[in-house]
Amino acid sequence: MSFKTLGAASLLALSMLTLAGCDQAEKSAQQVLDKAAETAKQAIDDTHKAAEQALSEATQSVTGKEKPEDDAAKKPDSSQEI
Template sequence: MSFKKLGVASLLALSMLTLAACDQAEKSAQQVLDKAAETAKQAIDDTHKAAEQALSDATQSVTGKEKPQEDAAKKPESSQEI
């Protein structure tokens, strides 16, 4: 009978260790998923900000609110030698 009690105790201890390990694995997986979600959200926010800036720059160029500086570089000078 002592072998039977020892076997049951060992089985219970092993079951508890397995459950504890599973709980820890679940917590670790949740942390990884949370970090991945945070990183994805940051990437989306950065992309959105860049798109807004590009749209703003494009609309300012089209409406003439801001003159592009490259126009001055393209104009030939009258005293320029060929």
């Protein structure tokens, strides 16, 4: 009977160690997933910021090209001054 008791205690201890190991593995996996999610979010934010900047620059470039035309249209021709 002492072998059965020792076996049961060993099995219980081994099960608890396994569960503790699984819990630690789960926590580690969750930390890795959280870090990956944070990295992905940062990459998305950086990409969004770069896209907004590119759009802003493109808009300014187009707007910059239109301004001289508008200025030329507003200036009176020399023939009109005479």
